[in-house]
Amino acid sequence: MLEMRGITKSFAGVRALDGVDLTVRPGEIHAVCGENGAGKSTLMKILSGVHPHGGYEGSILLDGEEVAFRDIRASERRGIVIIHQELALVPHLSIAENIFLGNEHATRGIIDWDRTMREAARLLKRVGLPDRPQTRVADIGVGRQQLVEIAKALSKEVRLLILDEPTAALNDEDSGHLLELILELRRQGISCIVISHKLDEIRRVADTVTILRDGRSVETLPLRTSPDAAPDLPEDRIIRAMVGRALDSRFPERTPYTGPDAGRTALEISGWTVRHPIDHQRKVVDDVSLEVRHGEIVGIAGLMGAGRTELAMSVFGRSYGVHDGGSVRVNGREVRTRTVPEAVAHGIAYVTEDRKTYGLNLIDTVHRNISLTSLRSLARHGVVDEHQERRVAEGYRRSMGIKTPTVHEPVERLSGGNQQKVVLAKWIEADPQVLILDEPTRGVDVGAKFEIYTVVERLAAQGRAVLLISSELPELLGMCDRVYTMAAGRLTGEVRREDATQEVLMRHMTQDRN
Known part of the structure; x- marks a missing residue:
């Protein structure tokens, strides 16, 4: 034909x-x-x-x-x-x-x-x-x-x-x-x-x-x-x-974090409740409490509408809904995250599931997108050092395998997987203590997935706390130390890595409450 x-x-x-x-x-x-x-x-x-x-x-x-x-x-x-x-x-x-x-x-x-x-x-x-x-x-x-x-x-x-x-x-x-x-x-x-x-x-x-x-x-x-x-x-x-090669494993080997903060809680969310931005009678996140330790990758599993993204966005600068209670602690100290700059200042980063709308400036270049979260550290007397900005971006291009002719290329010309790497690079450059990843490999091929998993594992090995939201249960099982499950805005379970299977997670994901 x-x-x-x-x-x-x-x-x-x-x-x-x-x-x-x-x-x-x-x-x-x-x-x-x-x-x-x-x-x-x-x-x-x-x-x-x-x-x-x-x-x-x-x-x-x-x-x-x-x-x-x-x-x-x-x-x-x-x-x-x-x-x-x-x-x-x-x-x-x-x-x-x-x-x-x-x-x-x-x-x-x-x-x-x-x-x-x-x-x-x-x-x-x-x-x-x-x-x-x-x-x-x-x-x-x-x-x-x-x-x-x-x-x-x-x-x-x-x-x-x-x-x-x-x-x-x-x-x-x-x-x-x-x-x-x-x-x-x-x-x-x-x-x-x-x-x-x-x-x-x-x-x-x-x-x-x-x-x-x-x-x-x-x-x-x-x-x-x-x-x-x-x-x-x-x-x-x-x-x-x-x-062009065999992938013997879909997920990289985990390197346990053994630094001074090992086992210490990096992020603690307590009693977090958020109401719908229009229908204020409806709770989209209902009394959620969880914690992530330094060097740990913790997953959140749930069906569509479970409230996973709403939880992440509301914690990150109250970017979604109407806050109705709860607190956030970073390294044991209660912090205010009423705005995105406040959340970033307290060491929280959020990689959105919608990179084209919220994660990138598509008409700008790779190097300018990567530097967006760290302009203060790249500036002298209020003027960005463009040579240093390019050097930083070039370093991420090599270390993360971003496929682009130059860092001066507009991000809109990159493939989806390479755009996702730019978003990750942008937040890594901000040097966060806590990294919230929302569907980080959506629309990404198996080769690029492995590269992203390797970056995430490397961050955990350095002592960062990673909260991973994913609709792909094999991804959560392959990457996470623990997995929280959500349904209808509430936590319905917490499963350790050694006890987690797709069947166990799905059973918790379809419950109404704890």
């Missing part, structure tokens, strides 16, 4: 793709894997016309005929539709309006609303979404918004659907529903290209996987002998092709 031959693309002299080949058969789910920065999204943007013909070398053949897409509309007319990781929906418009935005059912400039609602209802039924077409997109969750995007694609008579990290922001239930829908689309004859870092999901739905590394296509491997057969390609085989 589709052939991409010798695709080569450069940005500012840096080669993002170098002679990439990709072949997709009719009715196939084809996964594209690779480390962050391997060129996956760039390849799909070329296929969908985001990067127009003439801006790259190589050729694209659809049904044996060479095509030249100069924009997205040109690719959509041929049945190729892309759903980006960042959803392209207008929150204040209805589901129906979003589905047909730019593709309205209209006569002489007047929209036929009856037909619009009727067709939207049909598409929603097809994707298994129970909401009414008149519902505002802002009033539904991210999982349902993904289904709206697929309904929007189906309205354009899609033949080849491209999904870029479709489950990155979804919980397990929504992810499972979306994967079942992808399988149903295959049964209807629609081909899919899926970009994902979640290898278990790829093995669950894909027929074939193409692996990119450093802008080149290194291998295309069959995952199963027939659509209904179980996958017979080991996960480790995919990882080896992605990173």
Whole structure:
């Protein structure tokens, strides 16, 4: 159905793709894997016309005929539709309006609303979404918004659907529903290209996987002998092709902290209660108490809506909700964290789960993002020493393996995993005693995950206290000394490393209270 031959693309002299080949058969789910920065999204943007013909070398053949897409509309007319990781929906418009935005059912400039609602209802039924077409997109969750995007694609008579990290922001239930829908689309004859870092999901739905590394296509491997057969390609085989080496362990070896503060409590949260910022009657964090010691990595597990992020943000400068009680102690001394500068001044750092909105200044450079938390130490008489600023950033670029041509590169040009490393570097430079990490490896490939885990382990070995929030239970089990579980804003359990299993954590995560 589709052939991409010798695709080569450069940005500012840096080669993002170098002679990439990709072949997709009719009715196939084809996964594209690779480390962050391997060129996956760039390849799909070329296929969908985001990067127009003439801006790259190589050729694209659809049904044996060479095509030249100069924009997205040109690719959509041929049945190729892309759903980006960042959803392209207008929150204040209805589901129906979003589905047909730019593709309205209209006569002489007047929209036929009856037909619009009727067709939207049909598409929603097809994707298994129970909401009414008149519902505002802002009033539904991210999982349902993904289904709206697929309904929007189906309205354009899609033949080849491209999904870029479709489950990155979804919980397990929504992810499972979306994967079942992808399988149903295959049964209807629609081909899919899926970009994902979640290898278990790829093995669950894909027929074939193409692996990119450093802008080149290194291998295309069959995952199963027939659509209904179980996958017979080991996960480790995919990882080896992605990173160019075997990862004998997904997590680094722990080095116990033996310094003077070993065993001493670094962070203690007592009776912490936070109310919803709009509905003040509702408690989103309810009487939570926990502690993290120096040199310790402590996890927080919970389902969506458990209050994990709300707890972290409210402790870090009361960045979320209305504080309704509780105290924070750092090294045994009660501290005020009413603002972000106060929290930072007391040695608390917070790596947000939403790096693009809250963690980075995307239009600024790597070196300026890294220095944001430490400008005072880099300044003389109120003027930042730019040479020292660059030296600091260059040191992090080497030590953390940030893939960027120079530290003068805008952060928006970096892949997700490398952006995450910049956020980590920014907070490490602030020299915190307590580091709160909220979904630090979301949307990050297995190779970059290991590098981030290594940085986190190194911080703990230096005596820092790390509070790790994650939706990936294997990550918590592999990294943490203890794990607290949350449900409905309350702590429901505390599990030591030697007692922790996915089943034990899930049982606590689904309880209502202690």
